[in-house]
Amino acid sequence: MKTPIPDYLETLLDSVREDTSGEVADYIPELAAADPDPLGMALCTMSGRIYGAGDDRRMFSIQSVSKPFVYALALQQRGWDKVQETVSAEPSGEAFHELSLESGTNRPMNPMINAGAIAVNQLINGEDSSVDDRVEVIREFFCELAGRELQINRQLCYSELEDAERNLSIAHMLRNYKVIQDEAHDAVLSYTLQCATEINARDLAVMSATLAGGGIQPVTGKRILNPDVCRMALAVMASAGMYDAAGRWMTTVGIPAKSGVSGGLIGSLPGQLGIATFSPRLDAQGNSVRGVGIFQKLSADMGLHLMAADPYGDSALRNIHTEGDATVIRLQGKVNFSAAENILNEMETEDFGGRRIVLDIERVSSFNKVGRRMIKEALRRYREQGHDVAIYDPENILTDLVYSDGTEAETLDSLKEHSLEEKD
Known part of the structure; x- marks a missing residue:
């Protein structure tokens, strides 16, 4: 991508x-x-x-x-x-x-x-x-x-x-x-x-x-x-x-x-x-x-103002895990530009062998404007490449699910029913 x-x-x-x-x-x-x-x-x-x-x-x-x-x-x-x-x-x-x-x-x-x-x-x-x-x-x-x-x-x-x-x-x-x-x-x-x-x-x-x-x-x-x-x-x-x-x-x-x-x-x-x-x-x-x-x-x-209290977001990527034919990308904390840039770079290095990509943002506390835009655009591009893409957002943190082409992102109500829960 x-x-x-x-x-x-x-x-x-x-x-x-x-x-x-x-x-x-x-x-x-x-x-x-x-x-x-x-x-x-x-x-x-x-x-x-x-x-x-x-x-x-x-x-x-x-x-x-x-x-x-x-x-x-x-x-x-x-x-x-x-x-x-x-x-x-x-x-x-x-x-x-x-x-x-x-x-x-x-x-x-x-x-x-x-x-x-x-x-x-x-x-x-x-x-x-x-x-x-x-x-x-x-x-x-x-x-x-x-x-x-x-x-x-x-x-x-x-x-x-x-x-x-x-x-x-x-x-x-x-x-x-x-x-x-x-x-x-x-x-x-x-x-x-x-x-x-x-x-x-x-x-x-x-x-x-x-x-x-x-x-x-x-x-x-x-x-x-x-x-x-x-x-x-x-x-x-x-x-x-x-x-x-x-x-x-x-x-x-x-x-x-x-x-x-x-x-x-x-x-x-x-x-x-x-x-x-x-x-x-x-x-x-x-x-x-x-x-x-x-x-x-x-x-x-x-959100780059020097006096802003937002953390930089270097650790916003919790993990990327493949389970069966699906890869789950788990995020956490606040996702700003620095966080999104790191996330996208890690995603580029991954070989998404499974056709399905699931973005798990249950532990994300907030997205700023450009962080949300970058992550959504990445998902849209993976979808255009033929991947089946979905978002797990139980707290409705993402708020805007519309992609840049006017289509709407697919969401999941549960990871458990898809056997994609994070293992302890």
Whole structure:
């Protein structure tokens, strides 16, 4: 059976596809000329399974989405005390390119705004590093996070440098207060090359999942970052990743996130998922319009808000047992997206030799919207493959028994009469 998750992602893309509000970043020549219409997204689970839809392989520059990753690298290389001396971790409530520093300390307010990101960039590989060496360390780190080779778009970098007066002003300000040591031009060059790394939504989903998983790259299984480093990076993403819209974002969406002016948007939900979207049109805060819309729907459908009390549902699959010519799939607890994804993956590995498939949800306490949708769609597809499919739901937990094609699921009044009861 083909998993229904990519189809669900396509439905999400379709729900925002007609929204053509917002504008591409017109202050960078290369981005001003970019096609505004691509739309893609990807999810990566803690087990390294990647699901994508739309233009999920379309390459674009990472831009400010690089900031939490480079912040994590600085924490890993230099430690909390050194990084905290250089940049604070407080929300600024200001635009990402504001020329302002923390009162009293003259540090940038946080690493998610340009002043903080330029300062953090200068910590990588030591303050005495050359621009080329520093940028190569960052590029190699991004490659490890993504699990594949990535390249820097130098043409884009030089295009950005043609109109970099504001970032140069920030760098001069940082140098004046001895926050950085490099010449302002070198600092901006290094930071701009960092932002010009070419990635796609699938790469970013895996990179985000690495933060969500406490530093273990979920596809390669390699530990890249310490868990405490990931915790700090996620905390700053939660408080400042969406710039002056961060407070509204956390109350409505509730997923630590970071946006970029090329149209990328990432979210890392600790212990569950890495999420990435790509759509170039931006709102007034510099965040992807359609990307924000997708995240809002994901949070609502999947119950992904960080402050929600719902458990993750990793143990929702009680067992899969074949009895005679029937296979019984027994679920338990709360079934949300993470639970449903694990269940579907286990079902894909099963050889349902018996023609009959019975879903036993007697011990399920609840389904959220997307968990119910995924499980029902899987059953419908097994039925289309020729299996005789039924549901045992004595507590009427599923509530809606209608499949996506308008037909209704068969139900069983009892497992005992079919000799399908679980044996002690």
